[in-house]
Amino acid sequence: MRVLYVDDSKVLRDTVSRGLRKAGFAVDLAEDGPTALDIALVGEYAVVVLDVMLPGKDGFEVLRELRESGNQSQIMMLTARVEIADRVRGLESGADDYLVKPFAWEEFLARIRTLVRRRYRQPKDLLELGNLRIDLRARRAWVGQNELVLRPREFGILEYLGLRGGQVVTRTEILEEVYDHSIDLKSNAIDAAVCNLRKLLADEGVNDAIKTIPRRGYLMEKRIRRDQDGNA
Amino acid sequence: MATPDTSSIRRHLQVSVTVAVAILYALGALGVFFYVRIEEEREFLESLRQRLELYVAETELEYGGEVGANFHDRTIERFEAIGESLFPNGSEERKPDGAIYYVLRDDEGNTLVRSPWLAYESFLPFHRQQRTGEIVFGQANLSDRRHVRTASTSFTLSRNRPPLGKELSSPPESGETLPENQVHLVLAESDQRMRHMLVILGMSLLAVGVLIMAATAVLIALLVRRACRPIDALGSECARIHSDNLDVRLAGNRTPEELRPLVIQFNALLDRVEEAFKREQRFAMNIAHELRTPVAELRSLAEVALQPPASGEPEESPHEIYRETAEIGRRINRLIETLSDLHRSESGAAPPKLTSVRLTDLLAGIVKPSDSTSRTEQRSIRIEGDPEILVQTDPALARGILDNLIGNALAHSVLTTEVVCRIATSEDESAIQVEILNETDQLGPEDLPHLGEPFWQKDAARSDSDHFGLGLSCVAAYAGILGIEVAYRLEKATFVASIKFPEATRELFAVRRGNTSGIQAEI
Numbered sequence: 001m002r003v004l005y006v007d008d009s010k011v012l013r014d015t016v017s018r019g020l021r022k023a024g025f026a027v028d029l030a031e032d033g034p035t036a037l038d039i040a041l042v043g044e045y046a047v048v049v050l051d052v053m054l055p056g057k058d059g060f061e062v063l064r065e066l067r068e069s070g071n072q073s074q075i076m077m078l079t080a081r082v083e084i085a086d087r088v089r090g091l092e093s094g095a096d097d098y099l100v101k102p103f104a105w106e107e108f109l110a111r112i113r114t115l116v117r118r119r120y121r122q123p124k125d126l127l128e129l130g131n132l133r134i135d136l137r138a139r140r141a142w143v144g145q146n147e148l149v150l151r152p153r154e155f156g157i158l159e160y161l162g163l164r165g166g167q168v169v170t171r172t173e174i175l176e177e178v179y180d181h182s183i184d185l186k187s188n189a190i191d192a193a194v195c196n197l198r199k200l201l202a203d204e205g206v207n208d209a210i211k212t213i214p215r216r217g218y219l220m221e222k223r224i225r226r227d228q229d230g231n232a
Numbered sequence: 233m234a235t236p237d238t239s240s241i242r243r244h245l246q247v248s249v250t251v252a253v254a255i256l257y258a259l260g261a262l263g264v265f266f267y268v269r270i271e272e273e274r275e276f277l278e279s280l281r282q283r284l285e286l287y288v289a290e291t292e293l294e295y296g297g298e299v300g301a302n303f304h305d306r307t308i309e310r311f312e313a314i315g316e317s318l319f320p321n322g323s324e325e326r327k328p329d330g331a332i333y334y335v336l337r338d339d340e341g342n343t344l345v346r347s348p349w350l351a352y353e354s355f356l357p358f359h360r361q362q363r364t365g366e367i368v369f370g371q372a373n374l375s376d377r378r379h380v381r382t383a384s385t386s387f388t389l390s391r392n393r394p395p396l397g398k399e400l401s402s403p404p405e406s407g408e409t410l411p412e413n414q415v416h417l418v419l420a421e422s423d424q425r426m427r428h429m430l431v432i433l434g435m436s437l438l439a440v441g442v443l444i445m446a447a448t449a450v451l452i453a454l455l456v457r458r459a460c461r462p463i464d465a466l467g468s469e470c471a472r473i474h475s476d477n478l479d480v481r482l483a484g485n486r487t488p489e490e491l492r493p494l495v496i497q498f499n500a501l502l503d504r505v506e507e508a509f510k511r512e513q514r515f516a517m518n519i520a521h522e523l524r525t526p527v528a529e530l531r532s533l534a535e536v537a538l539q540p541p542a543s544g545e546p547e548e549s550p551h552e553i554y555r556e557t558a559e560i561g562r563r564i565n566r567l568i569e570t571l572s573d574l575h576r577s578e579s580g581a582a583p584p585k586l587t588s589v590r591l592t593d594l595l596a597g598i599v600k601p602s603d604s605t606s607r608t609e610q611r612s613i614r615i616e617g618d619p620e621i622l623v624q625t626d627p628a629l630a631r632g633i634l635d636n637l638i639g640n641a642l643a644h645s646v647l648t649t650e651v652v653c654r655i656a657t658s659e660d661e662s663a664i665q666v667e668i669l670n671e672t673d674q675l676g677p678e679d680l681p682h683l684g685e686p687f688w689q690k691d692a693a694r695s696d697s698d699h700f701g702l703g704l705s706c707v708a709a710y711a712g713i714l715g716i717e718v719a720y721r722l723e724k725a726t727f728v729a730s731i732k733f734p735e736a737t738r739e740l741f742a743v744r745r746g747n748t749s750g751i752q753a754e755i
Contacts, residue, residue, distance in 0.1 A: 011529040011556050019536035080524035102528035105535035
């Protein structure tokens with residue numbers, strides 16, 4: 001899942017991006033309002049975290065312009081200002097959440113995940129695709145009662161494919177949303193991870209859960225069944 | 233007697249106006265009463281005097297040597313008929329109020345004629361020494377305690393009559409001289425009726441006074457309540473103003489003229505309170521922001537470091553985290569120290585230690601090349617003025633002022649421009665002035681009133697973590713301690729910070745003003 005974090009504090013930019021990457025998010029950073037607007041309008045972000053007091057354009061202005069341009073990203077306002085009027089102003093301007101500095105990291109992550117779910121219209125932390133269940137909060141997955149032992153990248157791909165269930169997901173999207181451009185597009189890391197996922201699912205009796213669509217990408221069905229229960 | 237509650241304007245007005253009306257009414261009533269009394273007495277005595285003259289005219293000496301006092305003819309009936317006809321001498325009946333009493337005595341004091349009602353009373357005052365023709369008025373009480381007013385006179389009966397008690401057989405011949413017959417007539421009349429009338433008048437005035445007082449009290453209460461209605465309305469309007477609606481102002485258009493100055497002053501006070509409140513809010517908000525951001529940084533650093541690393545990602549370097557933590561700590565420490573310093577200066581806790589300071593040395597120490605930073609490297613600083621000028625000041629505080637002003641000039645001037653520190657004297661050479669000039673493209677005239685306000689920064693995002701916006705607040709506080717005047721102005725694109733040392737430095741300056749060659753130091 002791709003997150004844009006905008007803050008004029010370098011320490012916070014570095015720390016938050018590090019923390020989000022540890023949690024499996026792909027992160028882009030901006031330090032002022034105009035840059036944030038440029039990046040957010042070009043890229044596709046599940047969540048944009050906007051500091052209110054930004055050089056150039058303040059967070060409220062960036063938020064207003066994003067909404068006016070039809071941007072559908074979930075937007076969290078982040079600020080050291082605690083006045084209720086500021087919160088109301090932020091939420092009324094189209095923000096989806098409002099968090100006051102200093103914040104607890106766990107709370108920040110939980111809110112980001114909630115926003116991600118909301119972005120993909122997934123109301124619960126538990127994503128159920130037939131026999132496959134993915135706990136988005138705990139970052140764990142099961143087929144029936146058996147838990148899949150997944151590496152973070154594998155879980156990221158499974159999560160992203162699951163959230164986009166029924167849609168074709170390109171390799172570029174996986175590269176951006178899961179790998180945060182940390183690998184080259186020509187690398188076979190994505191294919192290797194998908195292959196490994198298929199193997200793990202097959203071990204649990206689920207075959208062809210992830211289909212390859214030639215020259216387009218991958219597709220995961222919305223309802224996945226074990227072979228003994230029927231067809232995947 | 234309990235004193236009225238004067239803290240209530242309404243009650244005070246009621247009491248004051250009621251008392252004023254009561255005093256005015258009492259004075260008026262007393263005036264009327266005494267005027268009537270004086271007039272009545274005057275008329276009464278005039279009437280008595282006229283009667284007395286009438287009685288005198290009616291008194292004559294008969295040829296038989298007897299006094300003929302014909303006080304009972306038709307003229308006298310007017311005065312006495314009632315008394316004489318109705319109540320004979322010695323009657324025990326009550327004497328009528330209008331009865332006239334008279335006593336005619338000879339010069340020896342023997343009663344010649346007297347009023348029938350005075351059959352047993354002859355105590356009407358008798359003034360033997362009285363001059364002839366003079367009328368003397370007096371007062372007396374009858375045996376029945378009736379109060380009477382008296383008028384007495386002495387007169388001489390005709391000389392062509394025999395002496396009293398001696399009879400002449402024929403009228404005296406022409407040229408015959410007969411002895412004088414001096415007699416004294418006292419007339420008395422009860423003033424009961426007049427006194428009664430005055431009592432009734434007094435009682436009537438009192439009763440009317442009580443009624444007027446009661447009516448006045450009620451009327452004034454109503455009028456005062458009505459007159460105080462705008463004050464009540466104003467009070468209610470004021471009561472609706474709280475900390476969350478300090479932008480509300482009292483409407484002066486419906487306020488009575490007398491209260492309008494109050495409304496204007498109150499609204500002006502509200503302006504100041506609102507401004508102060510907003511300043512306090514901004515201060516609290518800014519201090520919260522300045523502290524929340526580094527705390528958020530510290531907390532995030534620690535909590536993210538505790539998260540397990542992502543697979544394939546390298547562990548973050550503890551050294552880097554420690555370095556960042558230390559830097560944040562230093563920033564918080566600097567903020568706290570600046571705030572403490574500002575507080576100490578504003579509360580006057582640190583008295584200045586005055587000593588002679590050479591201004592050029594002070595300025596040169598502040599802008600020494602070793603302090604150059606990325607910003608200062610692209611700017612030059614020039615010091616102009618008499619190098620010998622000394623000021624009597626606290627070097628630490630003066631340095632604090634100049635340090636902040638020059639630091640600001642360097643931080644906010646246009647790149648590759650020059651910052652000028654100019655030492656000058658005022659036109660009358662009474663004061664020493666230092667001006668710091670820098671070109672700026674960041675400030676506008678609307679920003680000047682905010683300079684010196686704690687935490688104010690032109691950049692609303694406050695993204696410059698090296699500055700808190702407290703520098704000029706410290707300048708104002710230090711200047712207050714040293715009695716230095718600080719002023720800021722914009723001359724087109726040049727920002728000028730001007731500080732004027734107090735007049736106390738004049739003497740030192742005068743001693744050294746011989747050297748005016750000046751220096752130009754470029755750093």
